[in-house]
Amino acid sequence: MVATTWAQNRLSEYAVKAAYLFNFGKFVRFTSADTAAKGQSFDICIVGEDPLGHTLDDLTANERLDDKPVRVVRVKRAEEAGDCEIAYISAAEGTRITGDLNALRSRTVLTVSDAPDFLQHGGMIQFLTVEKHVRFAVNLDAVRAAQLSLSSELLRVASSVKGGSSAGVRP
Amino acid sequence: MNRWSAQSISGRLTALVLLVSGIALLLAYISFLAYDFYTLRHNLRESLETQANIIGMNCEAALLFDDQSAAETTLSALRGAPAVLSAEIYRVDGRPFASYTRGPAGYQTIAPRLAKGQESGFWIQNGAVLLGQTIRSDGKVIGSVYILDETGELARRAREFGLLSACILLVCFAIALMATSAMRGVIIRPLENLAETARVVSRQRDYSVRAEIPRRRDELAFLVQSFNEMLDEIEKGRAVLEQKVAERTAELSAANRELEAFSYTVAHDLRGPLQQVSNIGYLLQSVGAAGRPDQEKDLLDKLVSAINRMSTLIENLLNLSRASSIPLQLKPVDLSAMAKVILDGLVQGDGRQVECVIAKDCVAVADEGLITVVLDNLLRNAWKYSSRRSRARIEFGCRDEGEETVFFIRDNGAGFDSAYAARLFHPFQRLHSQAEFPGTGVGLATVHRIVARHGGRVWATGVVDQGAEFSFTLPQSRSATNDN
Numbered sequence: 001m002v003a004t005t006w007a008q009n010r011l012s013e014y015a016v017k018a019a020y021l022f023n024f025g026k027f028v029r030f031t032s033a034d035t036a037a038k039g040q041s042f043d044i045c046i047v048g049e050d051p052l053g054h055t056l057d058d059l060t061a062n063e064r065l066d067d068k069p070v071r072v073v074r075v076k077r078a079e080e081a082g083d084c085e086i087a088y089i090s091a092a093e094g095t096r097i098t099g100d101l102n103a104l105r106s107r108t109v110l111t112v113s114d115a116p117d118f119l120q121h122g123g124m125i126q127f128l129t130v131e132k133h134v135r136f137a138v139n140l141d142a143v144r145a146a147q148l149s150l151s152s153e154l155l156r157v158a159s160s161v162k163g164g165s166s167a168g169v170r171p
Numbered sequence: 172m173n174r175w176s177a178q179s180i181s182g183r184l185t186a187l188v189l190l191v192s193g194i195a196l197l198l199a200y201i202s203f204l205a206y207d208f209y210t211l212r213h214n215l216r217e218s219l220e221t222q223a224n225i226i227g228m229n230c231e232a233a234l235l236f237d238d239q240s241a242a243e244t245t246l247s248a249l250r251g252a253p254a255v256l257s258a259e260i261y262r263v264d265g266r267p268f269a270s271y272t273r274g275p276a277g278y279q280t281i282a283p284r285l286a287k288g289q290e291s292g293f294w295i296q297n298g299a300v301l302l303g304q305t306i307r308s309d310g311k312v313i314g315s316v317y318i319l320d321e322t323g324e325l326a327r328r329a330r331e332f333g334l335l336s337a338c339i340l341l342v343c344f345a346i347a348l349m350a351t352s353a354m355r356g357v358i359i360r361p362l363e364n365l366a367e368t369a370r371v372v373s374r375q376r377d378y379s380v381r382a383e384i385p386r387r388r389d390e391l392a393f394l395v396q397s398f399n400e401m402l403d404e405i406e407k408g409r410a411v412l413e414q415k416v417a418e419r420t421a422e423l424s425a426a427n428r429e430l431e432a433f434s435y436t437v438a439h440d441l442r443g444p445l446q447q448v449s450n451i452g453y454l455l456q457s458v459g460a461a462g463r464p465d466q467e468k469d470l471l472d473k474l475v476s477a478i479n480r481m482s483t484l485i486e487n488l489l490n491l492s493r494a495s496s497i498p499l500q501l502k503p504v505d506l507s508a509m510a511k512v513i514l515d516g517l518v519q520g521d522g523r524q525v526e527c528v529i530a531k532d533c534v535a536v537a538d539e540g541l542i543t544v545v546l547d548n549l550l551r552n553a554w555k556y557s558s559r560r561s562r563a564r565i566e567f568g569c570r571d572e573g574e575e576t577v578f579f580i581r582d583n584g585a586g587f588d589s590a591y592a593a594r595l596f597h598p599f600q601r602l603h604s605q606a607e608f609p610g611t612g613v614g615l616a617t618v619h620r621i622v623a624r625h626g627g628r629v630w631a632t633g634v635v636d637q638g639a640e641f642s643f644t645l646p647q648s649r650s651a652t653n654d655n
Contacts, residue, residue: 023235023236026235026308064309153229154236157233157236
């Protein structure tokens with residue numbers, strides 16, 4: 001199929017990533033205990049520098065995920081993102097990413113980043129750019145270690161899935 | 172007769188059975204087909220909707236993460252449904268996202284045609300059905316899926332139903348044939364038998380044939396039986412008619428013979444006095460030439476006597492003829508009074524001493540003129556045949572016997588042998604010679620004819636030298652006295 005670059009033509013790469021970030025929320029499932037512990041809103045946290053700007057705020061305004069209103073929270077440090085549902089760590093964090101991931105390792109937070117080698121450091125979802133399309137890869141071991149689960153549908157559209165069974169790995 | 176011709180009842184029955192079953196089958200076929208088409212279409216739509224829903228759910232992530240190849244992988248699962256010609260997924264803004272086609276032959280272009288807010292749609296285009304369905308994610312429309320499915324199933328069902336109906340029609344035809352042949356025994360055969368009998372009767376005028384009565388006691392058996400009874404009646408009527416004709420013919424030939432004998436006798440009896448007249452005339456010529464007036468007087472007396480006899484005979488013959496020809500005018504007639512007038516006349520005529528006994532109030536319904544002739548003849552006979560008795564006695568009377576009245580004239584004269592009683596009433600049949608008792612032999616024949624015309628009977632009993640009794644009856648009621 002000819003790669004359409006519609007998303008890139010109209011929106012910036014980060015606008016697409018913001019939409020994906022929100023869409024991930026549709027395919028991630030928390031245990032009921034975690035859902036209760038995490039409070040009354042579905043928080044998408046941006047750790048450190050924010051390359052997305054207001055697009056994520058615009059996109060999630062008046063939206064609900066997991067039956068909660070969506071809130072975009074910006075935090076300086078990863079420790080503050082422990083009660084978020086999704087934590088986006090921008091590539092600008094650089095070498096701090098390892099520390100950030102360690103801070104969140106015991107928490108049930110879906111970690112997403114566009115930093116290279118994010119998965120090797122124990123991150124869960126990493127944005128990729130394939131033929132000018134924004135795609136993503138999944139580290140299923142990390143997801144399971146955090147006692148999270150991702151829908152097989154999401155795995156099916158992932159560029160690659162690391163760990164776990166072979167299910168959902170695309171050729 | 173052709174068994175299956177359209178004219179025969181069996182042929183018509185078969186045609187009727189076939190027509191009815193054919194119409195019933197056609198109606199059943201159409202309604203089944205319509206119902207099946209409806210349910211099939213409904214089922215097809217449901218099944219396509221299910222497929223579209225599954226595709227939609229499986230393509231949710233692909234649409235959200237703009238993964239066209241994942242969507243096409245999902246669509247390619249439709250290869251398992253050979254009826255699907257093609258399928259396409261469109262983005263929410265109407266741009267194509269992913270497509271599937273079974274092969275170039277079955278490809279038809281699909282354009283998104285769901286209106287805004289329309290959840291799903293079902294269309295028929297170019298012999299195929301198209302189903303459109305929106306794809307939602309968390310209640311928001313993120314795209315739409317279209318599946319184009321061939322309608323071959325519908326055509327196949329119609330063909331199969333048609334084949335099945337044709338088979339059923341064949342079975343119906345066989346059943347109809349069997350039913351008609353079964354009906355032949357019950358209805359057709361007796362009818363044909365009846366028709367054949369009727370044909371024999373009308374063509375050959377043979378009323379002795381009878382139709383075979385069917386064993387079943389149904390209307391047909393009744394019909395055939397009635398037909399046979401009708402034949403019985405006709406046959407009987409014809410037999411009676413033929414017997415009557417034979418009787419009439421016999422009567423006619425008897426009357427004819429009688430007439431011949433009568434003519435002969437009339438001629439013979441008239442010739443007797445005529446011969447005498449001729450002879451006397453001849454004698455008168457010779458006597459006149461000889462100039463003997465005494466002999467002349469004697470011859471003239473004889474001539475007058477012969478002419479009188481002839482005149483009487485002719486008079487009696489006229490009476491006889493009149494008795495047969497003039498119309499009857501019936502009314503009550505006092506025969507007692509009439510007998511007294513006649514006997515008084517006879518007494519005054521020759522002055523004999525005869526004891527006359529006349530019963531009173533013997534009344535008959537009769538033609539007065541003709542009954543006078545009857546009484547006159549019978550009383551004159553009595554008078555004549557008792558003329559040699561020193562104490563002659565003549566009695567007229569009547570008595571009731573059952574429903575009829577018997578009138579009788581009795582005398583103590585010469586009488587006759589009862590063995591010849593029947594001959595008395597034949598014309599010119601006489602039991603006594605002209606010398607003993609002169610007569611023409613026409614009187615009693617006249618009496619017989621008149622009484623017969625009144626519808627009555629006349630008979631005579633007698634003993635030689637002891638007297639005779641003549642009796643007759645006249646029906647009292649007018650209806651029995653019709654002129655015939």
